Amino acid sequence: xxxxxxxxxxxxxxxxxxxxxxxxxxxxxxxxxxxxxxxxxxxxxxxxxxxxxxxxxxxxxxxxxxxxxxxxxxxxxxxxxxxxxxxxxxxxxxxxxxxxxxxxxxxxxxxxxxxxxxxxxxxxxxxxxxxxxxxxxxxxxxxxxxxxxxxxxxxxxxxxxxxxxxxxxxxxxxxxxxxxxxxxxxxxxxx
Amino acid sequence: xxxxxxxxxxxxxxxxxxxxxxxxxxxxxxxxxxxxxxxxxxxxxxxxxxxxxxxxxxxxxxxxxxxxxxxxxxxxxxxxxxxxxxxxxxxxxxxxxxxxxxxxxxxxxxxxxxxxxxxxxxxxxxxxxxxxxxxxxxxxxxxxxxxxxxxxxxxxxxxxxxxxxxxxxxxxxxxxxxxxxxxxxxxxxxx
Numbered sequence: 001x002x003x004x005x006x007x008x009x010x011x012x013x014x015x016x017x018x019x020x021x022x023x024x025x026x027x028x029x030x031x032x033x034x035x036x037x038x039x040x041x042x043x044x045x046x047x048x049x050x051x052x053x054x055x056x057x058x059x060x061x062x063x064x065x066x067x068x069x070x071x072x073x074x075x076x077x078x079x080x081x082x083x084x085x086x087x088x089x090x091x092x093x094x095x096x097x098x099x100x101x102x103x104x105x106x107x108x109x110x111x112x113x114x115x116x117x118x119x120x121x122x123x124x125x126x127x128x129x130x131x132x133x134x135x136x137x138x139x140x141x142x143x144x145x146x147x148x149x150x151x152x153x154x155x156x157x158x159x160x161x162x163x164x165x166x167x168x169x170x171x172x173x174x175x176x177x178x179x180x181x182x183x184x185x186x187x188x189x190x191x
Numbered sequence: 192x193x194x195x196x197x198x199x200x201x202x203x204x205x206x207x208x209x210x211x212x213x214x215x216x217x218x219x220x221x222x223x224x225x226x227x228x229x230x231x232x233x234x235x236x237x238x239x240x241x242x243x244x245x246x247x248x249x250x251x252x253x254x255x256x257x258x259x260x261x262x263x264x265x266x267x268x269x270x271x272x273x274x275x276x277x278x279x280x281x282x283x284x285x286x287x288x289x290x291x292x293x294x295x296x297x298x299x300x301x302x303x304x305x306x307x308x309x310x311x312x313x314x315x316x317x318x319x320x321x322x323x324x325x326x327x328x329x330x331x332x333x334x335x336x337x338x339x340x341x342x343x344x345x346x347x348x349x350x351x352x353x354x355x356x357x358x359x360x361x362x363x364x365x366x367x368x369x370x371x372x373x374x375x376x377x378x379x380x381x382x
């Protein structure tokens with residue numbers, strides 16, 4: 001008997017439902033009962049396959065679609081930021097924001113959950129940003145020794161949370177574009 | 192009979208315990224039972240006084256000490272940022288981080304809680320930052336029309352969350368100082 005008796009399609013559906021539930025109720029309030037009800041599974045099946053709530057949520061994160069691999073390369077740093085933002089659709093932005101918001105407390109005390117979030121959601125975005133920045137350095141648009149380079153992921157990830165705390169809303173693409181122009185590019189002294 | 196039968200000292204103690212519990216278990220997992228146990232009160236007392244969990248937590252936030260009112264005024268923008276960071280002690284930074292982290296999801300769906308957090312924790316910090324920036328404009332250190340001005344609170348609040356998501360730790364004062372020098376001051380084109 002194989003470990004999994006779920007088809008890949010059914011599994012993908014289940015993982016999506018888990019992440020939806022996390023966004024709706026928060027990680028702490030998520031119960032295996034709610035997952036079972038939402039996905040029309042038995043709790044026995046859930047526990048047999050994933051053993052615990054943290055393992056189920058971490059696995060759901062690992063299997064999520066993740067950010068699109070469409071690397072941008074427009075020939076300028078400003079152009080690359082614009083293109084990255086243009087790829088972002090409002091619905092995905094809302095989904096990612098909700099997920100980060102729902103997990104930021106839980107990951108702090110749950111290393112497995114943190115690793116899953118880091119690997120699946122944060123690291124790919126960070127890598128995409130670093131590629132864009134490295135190319136700007138190669139083109140001579142920004143200095144290799146500019147100390148703001150290491151903080152580009154912080155400037156952009158932080159914005160998601162800051163806008164929610166300060167203005168109680170999700171940042172729009174327009175807002176992020178203004179922030180990139182007013183803060184990120186000047187800090188990098190982009191020429 | 193007065194509405195409150197708790198002394199102000201007892202109330203302050205209770206509010207502090209509520210915020211500690213929020214930081215430990217998260218808002219969603221906080222129960223009135225846990226508050227009653229931690230504060231050695233009866234649940235009946237808690238409900239009689241505060242009616243509901245959101246009301247109790249919002250009131251606890253409202254009554255919290257809030258950030259120190261020590262306005263800094265060193266004569267330069269860099270000096271003011273340095274002085275603000277020097278006032279921050281590591282323990283308070285950890286406490287504030289834990290509170291923001293614990294509440295960021297809950298406030299999104301609970302307007303009363305958001306208002307309490309905004310009024311008590313966010314607005315005073317934002318006001319202190321704006322005072323520092325306005326003085327730098329008056330001194331001619333930064334241009335009144337610099338578009339990064341409006342984003343100073345975002346750059347700094349966001350950093351709390353970004354460091355936790357990207358590096359799984361609380362930002363240190365040293366880290367924040369490097370960020371101010373590398374990002375905030377250059378974005379403001381401080382002279």
